[in-house]
Amino acid sequence: MKRELFILAYVVIMGAIIVSTVSFLGQLAIFLVNEMNSGNENIPYKELLYVSFKVGITGGVIGGVGTWLMNHFSSQRRK
Numbered sequence: 001m002k003r004e005l006f007i008l009a010y011v012v013i014m015g016a017i018i019v020s021t022v023s024f025l026g027q028l029a030i031f032l033v034n035e036m037n038s039g040n041e042n043i044p045y046k047e048l049l050y051v052s053f054k055v056g057i058t059g060g061v062i063g064g065v066g067t068w069l070m071n072h073f074s075s076q077r078r079k
Helices: 002-038 045-078
Strands: none
Touching (some): 002 045
16 A cells, blocks of 8 residues: 555656646747737746646646556456
8 A cells, every 4th residue: 555655646746747847838838929929028937837836736636646546446456
């Protein structure tokens, strides 16, 4: 059981990091494309990071728990 909890924590943390990074880069690309069309303004990095962090935590938890549950039930079926 201890090993499964470590797997759960690892999958949730790595999922949150990956989803946060992808979300931030996607939002930054959209912002830069919009700025090239409209003019020069400062990039709101704090707002982009805040939204990316929220999306990353949510996606990491949902994806991590789902992956852990699939692993847990498939290992139970093999026993």
